[in-house]
Amino acid sequence: MLSVLSRARKSLGRAAVALAALAVAACEPVTTAGSGPAVDRSQPVPVALLVPAGSGQASDELLARSLQNAARLAAADLGNVQIDLRVYNTAGQPSRAATVAAQAIEEGARIILGPVFAQEANAVGAAVAPSGVNVLSFSNNPDIAGGNVFVLGPTFQNTANRLSRYAVSQGSGRIMVVNDRNTAGQLGRTAVERAVAQSGGTLVAAMDYEFSQNGIVSAAPGIVERAKASNAQALFLTADTAGALPLVTQLLRENGLPADTARFIGLTRWDIPSATLSLPGVQGGWFALPDPGVYGQYEQRYRAAYGEAPHPISGLAYDGVAAVGALLKRGASDGLSGRALTQGSGFVGVNGIFRLLSDGTNERGLAVAQIRNNQVVVIDPAPRSFGGAGF
Numbered sequence: 001m002l003s004v005l006s007r008a009r010k011s012l013g014r015a016a017v018a019l020a021a022l023a024v025a026a027c028e029p030v031t032t033a034g035s036g037p038a039v040d041r042s043q044p045v046p047v048a049l050l051v052p053a054g055s056g057q058a059s060d061e062l063l064a065r066s067l068q069n070a071a072r073l074a075a076a077d078l079g080n081v082q083i084d085l086r087v088y089n090t091a092g093q094p095s096r097a098a099t100v101a102a103q104a105i106e107e108g109a110r111i112i113l114g115p116v117f118a119q120e121a122n123a124v125g126a127a128v129a130p131s132g133v134n135v136l137s138f139s140n141n142p143d144i145a146g147g148n149v150f151v152l153g154p155t156f157q158n159t160a161n162r163l164s165r166y167a168v169s170q171g172s173g174r175i176m177v178v179n180d181r182n183t184a185g186q187l188g189r190t191a192v193e194r195a196v197a198q199s200g201g202t203l204v205a206a207m208d209y210e211f212s213q214n215g216i217v218s219a220a221p222g223i224v225e226r227a228k229a230s231n232a233q234a235l236f237l238t239a240d241t242a243g244a245l246p247l248v249t250q251l252l253r254e255n256g257l258p259a260d261t262a263r264f265i266g267l268t269r270w271d272i273p274s275a276t277l278s279l280p281g282v283q284g285g286w287f288a289l290p291d292p293g294v295y296g297q298y299e300q301r302y303r304a305a306y307g308e309a310p311h312p313i314s315g316l317a318y319d320g321v322a323a324v325g326a327l328l329k330r331g332a333s334d335g336l337s338g339r340a341l342t343q344g345s346g347f348v349g350v351n352g353i354f355r356l357l358s359d360g361t362n363e364r365g366l367a368v369a370q371i372r373n374n375q376v377v378v379i380d381p382a383p384r385s386f387g388g389a390g391f
Helices: 002-023 058-076 094-106 118-131 156-169 183-199 213-229 245-254 274-278 292-306 315-329
Strands: 045-051 083-089 111-113 135-137 149-151 174-180 202-209 234-237 263-266 286-290 347-349 352-356 362-364 366-372 375-380
Touching (some): 045 315, 058 083, 058 292, 058 315, 083 094, 111 315, 118 135, 118 149, 135 315, 156 362, 174 213, 202 213, 234 245, 286 292, 292 315
Parallel strands (some): 045 111, 135 149
Antiparallel strands (some): 286 366, 352 362
16 A cells, blocks of 8 residues: 555656646637648648757657657658658747747648647647648647647547447446546546536536545545445546556545446556556556557557657657648648548548547547456457447
């Protein structure tokens, strides 16, 4: 117990910093038609890639390198479609990102891939709006989506929708949501509440806890009591592996929440880091992840090409280039317009199928997985097309 509490204390501290960044990242979306400039297929099409290199942070440099590598790997897969991939360093700063984005437009870029961080993406969208150029950011923050800015990152709503539909289909439609009392937790709770209603489930209860070790310890008995009183068949948890998840799952079980009648469902990835899989509290839990078969092939190719593992976010750069290539292959002069980007059939990338929505968010085909005996087992495969099972 003490070792788990100690690890949780450290991870809660690290997560608090990340959540503080999220809290200030929500900006007003740019409102523009985002029609997209004309494209000349007679020569390589200029595509700008904005990465966070230059910030002085080793983590940003690693991410920037991985994004560039993934984008180049995707460009090599485009066949007879030629793009001119141009990399611009943002240093992770909104002002710098806006400046280099404007430079990219002056130098002929017809679409922008990136940047990573929400405030950067918002600044870039505003800077290039007069040009009509669209921005496929690597953010997952829906607050900055809209107009000429799209988010490629996985959103809470998409994950909540997938898991809620699956829970209802498996007879676990009486759902309680348990969230961190912070910005991310509240956003996650809202997504779950909306998803449960749309899937035909019943939200039987909702409780939160102070985002601290003592807050979780104090709240656990009451959460268990409420879950039992409401006959909840599943508890949807917004906590992530870097924050409260290890402690929350352990304490809820230790306070008497039965695993056989009240399943845990995770809004975040529970397989990263892999050490999470050995925690007793997560055994039997469900979470969603990109198609592991497709992503596994990408990871192998990336390792073979660059001699290291890809950053988990790097696949978004591949997906962005793949979408651009698919649209250019059609040969239309307005191939990078907002209308083209939001085609209903979507695209295929290293994270599986995905499509961009008219509000700037996205919908991704996800697999449902369960943790069994410290291993990830896919219990409902990711859909391979929109409109099929899983949607």
